[in-house]
Amino acid sequence: MADEFTTIIGGMMQSPPNPNEPIPFTNHLGTMYGVSIPFHVLSWIFVAFRLHTRLRVVREPGLDDLFVVLAALFNLVSLITFLKSTKHGMGQHLIYILPELQQTMLWLYMTNAAYHTTTALIKVSLLLQYLRLFREGSRRIVCIVLLLLVVSWGIAFSFMAWVPCFPVRGFWDRTLDPPAKCYGFGYRGVNEAKHTVLAFAASNMTLDIAILLIPLTEYFRQDLRRKQLFAMTGLFALGLIVVLMATFRLWSIFKHNQNLTQSFDFTWWYPEVLIFSCLEVDFAIMCASVPIFWPTVVASCSHIFVTSEVRISHHQRLNNNSRDEFEMLRTHSMKSTASTEGLNSTASLEQKSFYNGYDTETGRDRRIETTKVQVQPYAQPPRTL
Structure with a gap:
């Protein structure tokens, strides 16, 4: 890694990027803060309604509630570290932040690891929620198989994100002697890191689509009422947004990896990927929470609005x-x-x-x-x- 790093940095110094070029919209602090924070707060509101319904209304908490809370906590860690990295060069060209690159890599390590863990936890929560709904039949078997696949997938990529180097410190400190042994997300080589990121993004999007399609058969029920139809339409709309954000994340990674030098200048193009990552997880948490508390909200509306006929x-x-x-x-x-x-x-x-x-x-x-x-x-x- 030291040789490849030195070679690429030397090439960037010989032909540095224009320091006066327009800053992308996603690299502005107002964009990063203004997009990520409101949706994150909204996701916590959805989680709070979910917990209130499960703990105080129906009094039937389950493992799916535990996993959605864990996903929300790791998502919070990912957001904090992402915003913290903006104060240490994230959103600027790598060649101009070399003196503080170690701090940048440290915060990038935290947000990257927390994000990968969050994606796995929220998928597990959704599948456990499906298992509470589908007590028998082929859909339950599909959920169990998919759950085992997601758990294996999540453990593998989460471990690669939390332990990208041996020792872990080698991810952000390249001056260790002897040098750390890195792999995958550890940037041992630019191509290896790019392929690992693309593999995760593609598999993540595929699993999101598979999980979204499981309850799609409910649309074909003959006894489906109009209110249930509208509720399921809203649920699938949120699910489609999750898939859309995952697709945009994958597209953004492809877009900024046209050549070796551009892909290595990750501090310049990675904010766009991180924004899509935050939105993807936020909408996934909301999608997992809506079916739990929405019936309670609908029932409460009858106490707020006049819905009964009155004889005068x-x-x-x-x-x-x-x-x-x-x-x-x-x-x-x-x-x-x-x-x-x-x-x-x-x-x-x-x-x-x-x-x-x-x-x-x-x-x-x-x-x-x-x-x-x-x-x-x-x-x-x-x-x-």
Whole structure:
């Protein structure tokens, strides 16, 4: 690696890139922070809703919840180290950051290893979630086979990412004596590292597509309701975004590996790959969490919005000319035998419609309003109270 490194650096010094060339959109700090942070926060909100539903509502947590939390934690590590690397040369040409290249490689090691682990954990979580749904049949067998494949794939690439060199320090410190033995992601050779990155990106995209297609058969159910159809459409839309981000990541790696010198200038083109990586994992976490808490959200909407039919009716009061008058006389009282006071029918109010105790025309609460009535004592003119 020392000889190849020296040769490529010498070639870049002889023909250095233009320091005044336009900076790509993805290399701006505003882009890296503005794209990665909001979607990462949104993914944590989805995880929080998922955990609330599983722990407090249905009270049935499972291994899939554990793996999605682990995926979110490793994703957080990947994001922090990615943003930290921007302060140590990430987004600039390699030839101009040689004095701090060791720090750049250290942060790149952390974000690269955490990302590869996250992709494996979220796939395992999704497949475990499928196993809770498919109790029998061919789909369960497919899930088990795919789960074993994902676990093997994840262990292999995660180990290669966390231990790219022996000792590990050799990944960012190329001055060790004797030199570290590196392989794969360890940049022992530019072509070897490029092939390893491309192999991971291609296999990662393939597994995402396979996992997305497993529940696709639900679309062909004859008893599928419209709400379930819309929910599954939203779920597959998120899944397609995950596959799309993985595809863009693979395309970006291909695009920036046209020649040896360009591929070695990874600090200049790698921010675009890292942004696609962050979006891919964020949407994968959201895709895994939506089916868990969405039924609870739909059920809660009935308590927020009026969804029941209400029957509204009105009744007419008796008027003074009605024959159905009532008179209750207290002509014989234990305390006052002289009382001849009586209670007659009330005067007619203006006919109005009421909804649950409220006047639909004035908006006044009729439940607490004092009603005006006419009381007609015996042998006295009527008076209004």
